[in-house]
Amino acid sequence: MIKKIMVAGLLVSTSMTAANARTTITWWHAMGGNLGAKLEQIVADYNKSQDLYTVVPTYKGSYPETMTAAIAAFRANQQPDIVQVFEVGTGTMMAAKGAVYPIYQLMKDMGEPFDPKGFLPAVVGYYTDTDGNMLSMPFNSSTPIMYYNKDEFKKAGLDPNVPPKTWDDVVTDSKKLMDSGAAKCGFTSGWISWVQLENLSAWHNQPIGTKENGFGGLDARLTLNGPVQVRHWDNLAKWQKSGVFQYGGPVGGNDAPPKFYSGECAIYMNSSASLADVVANTKGKFEVGYGMLPYYSDVKGAPQNTIIGGATLWVLQGHPKEEYKGVANFLTYLSSPAVQADWHQFSGYLPITKAAYDLGIKQGYYAKNPGTDVGIKEITLNPPTPNSKGLRFGNYVQVRDIIDQEFQKLLAGSETAQQALDNVDSRGNELIGQFEAANK
Amino acid sequence: MSDNRTVFGAKLLPYFLLFPQLAVTAIFFLWPAGQAVWQSFLRQDAFGLKTLFVGLANYRALFQDPDYLNSLQVTLVFAISVTVLSLGVALILALAVDRMIRSATVYTTLLVWPYAVAPAIAGIMWWFMFNPSIGLFPYMLAMVGYHWDHSLKAGDAMILVVIAAAWKQISYNFLFFVAGLQAIPASLREAAAIDGAGPVKRFWSITLPMLSPTTFFLMVVNVVYAMFDTFAVIHATTQGGPAQATDILVYKVYDDGFIGHNLGSSAAQSVVLMAIVIVLTVAQFRWVERRVQY
Numbered sequence: 259m260i261k262k263i264m265v266a267g268l269l270v271s272t273s274m275t276a277a278n279a280r281t282t283i284t285w286w287h288a289m290g291g292n293l294g295a296k297l298e299q300i301v302a303d304y305n306k307s308q309d310l311y312t313v314v315p316t317y318k319g320s321y322p323e324t325m326t327a328a329i330a331a332f333r334a335n336q337q338p339d340i341v342q343v344f345e346v347g348t349g350t351m352m353a354a355k356g357a358v359y360p361i362y363q364l365m366k367d368m369g370e371p372f373d374p375k376g377f378l379p380a381v382v383g384y385y386t387d388t389d390g391n392m393l394s395m396p397f398n399s400s401t402p403i404m405y406y407n408k409d410e411f412k413k414a415g416l417d418p419n420v421p422p423k424t425w426d427d428v429v430t431d432s433k434k435l436m437d438s439g440a441a442k443c444g445f446t447s448g449w450i451s452w453v454q455l456e457n458l459s460a461w462h463n464q465p466i467g468t469k470e471n472g473f474g475g476l477d478a479r480l481t482l483n484g485p486v487q488v489r490h491w492d493n494l495a496k497w498q499k500s501g502v503f504q505y506g507g508p509v510g511g512n513d514a515p516p517k518f519y520s521g522e523c524a525i526y527m528n529s530s531a532s533l534a535d536v537v538a539n540t541k542g543k544f545e546v547g548y549g550m551l552p553y554y555s556d557v558k559g560a561p562q563n564t565i566i567g568g569a570t571l572w573v574l575q576g577h578p579k580e581e582y583k584g585v586a587n588f589l590t591y592l593s594s595p596a597v598q599a600d601w602h603q604f605s606g607y608l609p610i611t612k613a614a615y616d617l618g619i620k621q622g623y624y625a626k627n628p629g630t631d632v633g634i635k636e637i638t639l640n641p642p643t644p645n646s647k648g649l650r651f652g653n654y655v656q657v658r659d660i661i662d663q664e665f666q667k668l669l670a671g672s673e674t675a676q677q678a679l680d681n682v683d684s685r686g687n688e689l690i691g692q693f694e695a696a697n698k
Numbered sequence: 699m700s701d702n703r704t705v706f707g708a709k710l711l712p713y714f715l716l717f718p719q720l721a722v723t724a725i726f727f728l729w730p731a732g733q734a735v736w737q738s739f740l741r742q743d744a745f746g747l748k749t750l751f752v753g754l755a756n757y758r759a760l761f762q763d764p765d766y767l768n769s770l771q772v773t774l775v776f777a778i779s780v781t782v783l784s785l786g787v788a789l790i791l792a793l794a795v796d797r798m799i800r801s802a803t804v805y806t807t808l809l810v811w812p813y814a815v816a817p818a819i820a821g822i823m824w825w826f827m828f829n830p831s832i833g834l835f836p837y838m839l840a841m842v843g844y845h846w847d848h849s850l851k852a853g854d855a856m857i858l859v860v861i862a863a864a865w866k867q868i869s870y871n872f873l874f875f876v877a878g879l880q881a882i883p884a885s886l887r888e889a890a891a892i893d894g895a896g897p898v899k900r901f902w903s904i905t906l907p908m909l910s911p912t913t914f915f916l917m918v919v920n921v922v923y924a925m926f927d928t929f930a931v932i933h934a935t936t937q938g939g940p941a942q943a944t945d946i947l948v949y950k951v952y953d954d955g956f957i958g959h960n961l962g963s964s965a966a967q968s969v970v971l972m973a974i975v976i977v978l979t980v981a982q983f984r985w986v987e988r989r990v991q992y
Binding site for chain 1: 741743745746829830831832849851852939953956957
């Protein structure tokens with residue numbers, strides 16, 4: 259608190275002494291809690307480091323709220339310079355050609371040194387156009403990994419240092435865990451749409467949609483009703499009945515983390531950025547192990563690589579040039595190895611540049627903190643294929659809702675896995691078609 | 699009568715005096731409502747960069763959309779359940795208080811308290827009590843062999859939002875019923891009692907008919923409340939889920955407009971809602987007020 263006041267005081271005093279010289283840059287973000295405090299600290303450090311620009315970060319609520327606020331502001335000509343948008347909003351932002359200022363263009367126009375090759379391909383690939391140009395600046399990217407309860411593994415007579423590798427392993431281990439009374443349920447998962455469908459597809463090199471998962475144009479459509487996806491959802495429904503799997507709720511799955519923290523479920527799949535919360539909530543209770551996502555060993559090409567989630571920073575049009583100079587300068591600062599490594603190690607988000615990852619290795623961070631590099635290993639396991647580069651569809655926020663709804667119908671027993679995924683495709687494609695029509 | 703009327707000479711004065719109210723209505727109601735109507739004829743991208751006039755296409759799409767038809771049905775079930783539950787419970791409580799002599803004011807005060815709770819807070823409270831992992835009610839229901847899970851079971855979710863929405867409205871209904879009951883002359887009931895009518899008979903043939911103006915008024919108010927003021931309750935508890943089982947019309951307007959950025963469809967839905975309010979209001983003034991027996 260005192261620190262915050264001091265920082266604020268400092269900001270006020272510096273802005274007063276250099277009121278005329280400094281250009282203000284506005285940044286709307288969706289980072290609350292500990293992450294928000296860290297973000298503000300990073301910005302304060304930047305403001306102290308130079309005397310031309312003052313970056314003003316504003317917390318705008320959840321990801322959808324932040325995006326909606328920025329869009330509404332744009333319509334009213336009150337837009338911020340920078341806005342943080344989650345990965346499923348990418349399709350919408352990308353289609354808004356007159357509203358966004360592509361990063362590669364901005365860096366070139368402002369004469370800011372910029373090397374797109376320094377970024378991790380699996381991260382930047384999600385945010386480049388078909389010619390390979392970077393459109394937005396990755397800031398916080400994560401990928402799903404597996405957490406497990408080592409104490410319960412020991413109790414069930416399993417080797418606590420061997421995480422289940424395949425889905426068969428997950429089931430046999432879960433049954434042992436449940437039969438021995440070590441845990442009530444085998445596994446739970448956050449983000450069903452992202453972890454158990456989108457990443458499942460990429461991890462098994464199965465297409466999520468046509469035209470390279472939507473990267474090839476607005477006329478791409480979903481193809482999520484493939485054999486691997488249907489088989490997995492069918493299994494999830496069976497496992498839920500037998501108690502091997504417990505559902506953690508729609509969207510992010512708010513009920514999933516407590517099931518793992520309380521020891522009810524021994525295995526938990528969620529974002530690598532959940533690491534800080536997992537560590538904080540299991541401290542003193544049990545030891546946590548980390549592993550890659552499981553796969554079906556008989557599917558050819560699995561495991562391929564996982565895809566990312568999280569958010570990037572988009573620069574919006576309609577501001578004077580000196581502000582954009584500051585924006586370019588600030589983005590360079592944000593992607594510098596020291597800032598990136600610090601943010602990555604604090605939050606569990608992936609480092610976005612190779613230099614930041616190398617810095618972490620040099621500092622001995624991964625050796626000291628096991629599990630923190632599982633996500634990086636997953637996204638870099640193999641060079642991304644057209645099926646595992648990511649996905650890009652319009653109206654995708656609502657498509658995610660449809661995935662949740664159909665999954666709930668599947669678990670409630672009113673649909674088969676095939677029906678549920680057929681409906682995901684047909685209902686989702688209708689929305690994607692509307693988006694295509696509105697953005698032609 | 700007309701002889702005693704005061705006549706003001708100035709023609710403009712009445713308009714001047716009405717102006718503040720008219721200005722408020724125009725700026726905060728007519729203008730945005732007009733914008734919604736206009737927007738409902740357009741197809742537009744989120745940022746407003748490309749706009750296309752599509753006529754009634756948004757409306758046509760709406761009434762062919764199974765999700766919207768589902769939402770209409772959900773709203774109907776929800777509004778009727780909330781109205782019946784909150785009116786029924788409020789009437790029982792009001793009748794109980796009406797029989798008390800000394801403690802009536804204390805009970806009245808206590809029963810009105812929930813009305814002061816913000817809808818979002820009421821929603822969160824019920825969400826906590828019914829949370830499948832940490833809630834008290836699922837724990838108690840499990841003891842009698844019922845597995846409560848409003849994140850998966852459509853019925854459980856509907857019961858949860860109906861209870862959360864009705865609970866708040868009970869206070870309001872209760873106040874009106876108490877006032878209504880006090881307005882019924884005691885002599886009527888006493889006369890019936892002397893003629894040999896028991897308490898049940900007296901309730902059905904005297905109290906309830908005498909209360910009918912209050913009941914009809916409350917019915918309309920409650921239906922409007924359930925349809926339009928329960929957004930916060932839904933948002934805080936089920937977010938329209940599971941699988942759209944509690945996706946009422948107002949929530950769908952928000953979801954399609956503010957989450958999905960489909961402004962044309964969202965605007966068309968608002969216009970449909972506006973039409974429903976107009977119909978309800980006309981029904982209240984024309985039909986209900988006339989039919990009620992005084």
